[in-house]
Amino acid sequence: MQDTFLNRQALYLRPDPARVIVRPFKPATEPRDLNPTDRQRANHIVDRMLALDSEAAASLLADVLENFLGRHRNLLETFEARADEMEEALAAHGTFSKVQRQLIGAYFLNEYSFEASALFNPSIVPHPDQSGAPKGGLRFILSLRAVGEGHVSSLTFRAGSVTSDGSLEVDPTARLASSPRIKARTPGSIGDNVEVIFKPEEDISERVIFPVTESQSNGIEDARFVEFNDLGRKTYYATYTAYSGRAIRSELMETSDFLSFRMTPLQGAAAHNKGMALFPRKISGKYAMIARQDNENLYLIYSDDLYRWDGGQAILKPEFPWEFVQIGNCGSPIELDEGWLLFTHGVGPVRKYSIGAALLDKNDPLKVLARSREPLLRPEPSEREGYVPNVVYTCGAMKHNDHIILPYAVSDTFSNFATVKISTLLATMKS
Template identity: 50%
Template sequence: MLDLFNHALRLHADPSRVVVRPFHIAWQSNGKGPSRSERLVREVLDMAPSEARRQLEIVLKDFEARHWQTRRVFMTRYDEIEAQLKLDGGDIGDEKRQLIGAYFCHEYSYAAAALMNPSAVEHHDQSGMPDGSLRIVMSLRAVGEGHISSVAFREGIITQDNELKLAPEPPFATAADTHGDEEHMPEGPVTVNRHRDSTLSGTVIFPITKAQSNGLEDLRLVKFTHDDGSTEWLGTYTAYNGSTIQSEMMRTRDFRAFDLVPMTGAAARNKGMALFPRKVGDHYMMIGRQDGENLFLIKSDRITHWDEGELLLTPEFPWEFVQIGNCGPPIELDEGWLLLTHGVGAMRKYSIGAVLLDKNDPSKVIGRTREPLLAAANQDREGYVPNVVYSCGALRHRDTIFLPYGVADSSVAFAFVPIKAVLAQM
């Protein structure tokens, strides 16, 4: 294996990281008559002012120190309920408004079970960066209560000496949310918004729609350059509802508003799709695995519609005999497209390798590493799912590849890989 520089930093699951999330009570009800939301609001409105004050004091004693701007969050949530139920809020005092908001919120430990499968991209704001340094955004798959996956973010800087400096996590995290119908779970495309006062490192995107209800899994972020030169940050991920999956795309230009868009076409029923960072020729292109074993090159005229592709790579070496897949979007080099891959070998041991594809015709494989760059071993073996190393996206920084990777579906580690050394292995 290649002699990599593995950074000492390691990120782990943390049950103390909690957010206040909207509690969509009515989504759980199929009854007739007044909705559960309407009944709950009426219970609070019928309270004596002194009782409402006492109940609010109990809530604030329990939760105000654990969350950021708790009263404002409750008031914001009340405003959403008022708009949905068309309440006349003129005679409702602040204490009852806050209490109603509290009933429609809940606390959620979003990374209690696992933190894994990161991807990294260039940050949209590079202001103030010294020469040779790069500000980055990482997405992380956070797994919490009910083994439901969400998307967390972490900002950081890579220095000219390949030092990784992560921005400190704020003491409080906030959930991005959509403003919609309180009585029905959304379906189809939705837009979620980061709270106006929250940092990106303190923002979590949770499942919103029915198709996503059991998880947003393995976001593969890429900075995409359109034909007109404009840039957009796109990420493919797997939406899981507990029984079926579908591939969806996250789209954002500012990491404040995020469009979550279901993709269409035969290939979108599969997991692990990775988008090229620009069109190649006249087509958008993806790397995907359509049969659970091999890698395919998929072309499309529409960025959210993907039909079946052409076979690109099959398992060739012992460390990938069981299956191969991508480890994120291809990275453009002068020499071609560098595609990091994962392979599964004996005893379901995961390894990470690389392939070089022709820059003008990515269906042509120029080179391939015979041995893995990185494999599950020693400290990278133990965890929730042992013997797994897995990445959803690396990035180029000067003459190295910055590779964040998940370890045993339990934690996140970081490596710096010299590009020349990777190409020399092919």
């Protein structure tokens, strides 16, 4: 095996079907739902509930709370918020008591096991709050793609720490999970710009960003987070794939604290594909992106506008047998003294995914200084089975002292970590 110099950890992050969020159940309750049969069904549900006397309604609500209260935060508040969303549809039914409104909210919600199938394709960045970090180490945030019923992807998080020598620890996962509140929604020429916000008391591992726009309706996929430094101001950006069930496009997520997130569709020809990764700073005064517009090769693109990406020049093409089908990036480039370290994935025979790397010139990333001729990481025999067999994949690594921390997914099912000394990694790459 070529990846024996990597130190694979035993920090397996596996999907947990017991973790659930509540999502709107929509038998045509919103004004845009025009199917007369479904609207009639929704009205029937409301009418049946209103036919209950006050004592029966109160008893029913108490029973619902007894069954579900320990599974979610602020459940009554969630019920009322759902009823507020349905205000226009409920107007025809007259006035409601508080108990009736809360029951209406309960009837038009359902639990969703957001990571029932998979927890994979991680990326890692330094935590914005370094309090409690080990001496000589740091705190980090890990983003993960979670997949539940219907192959719908959402974004979830974990926190952890790395010591000065590269030893890793992941914080315990919270039992509860929560969706954010939509703070603002602004229509745009190619789709909505949306800002969502979580409550500060919700642990980072509770926070789940579920699709909230039509373009994302079947998934927020493969977020590539990067800590972006613009003249000392640090912002966390993530490029991700929005999937509607029919079409894909690249969008950009922005946060400074992992509590409030803004999601914006990207414009330009390069944004019509997936797998874009932003450099962690401007180069010669311009934003820079690694992208793959043609499903085969990797391109370098510059832009004056963070939200528009066109053109680009091919810098890496399939060259070795383990990447003959296609290559792509595995997260944002990492700045080293020696140049930009770019992790890549290659697809070989029987659609086997492996991870490699390239070193780009720091001042002119069009120049490829070195490249791995053999995979750095590929599926072990024990890691071949899963939702998508024969795949190892990452959406972003992190430099810490003289180590690279590389979280990676196994067979699109669960995630793990590997670490490697930078000097050892560079020594394996050929000019």
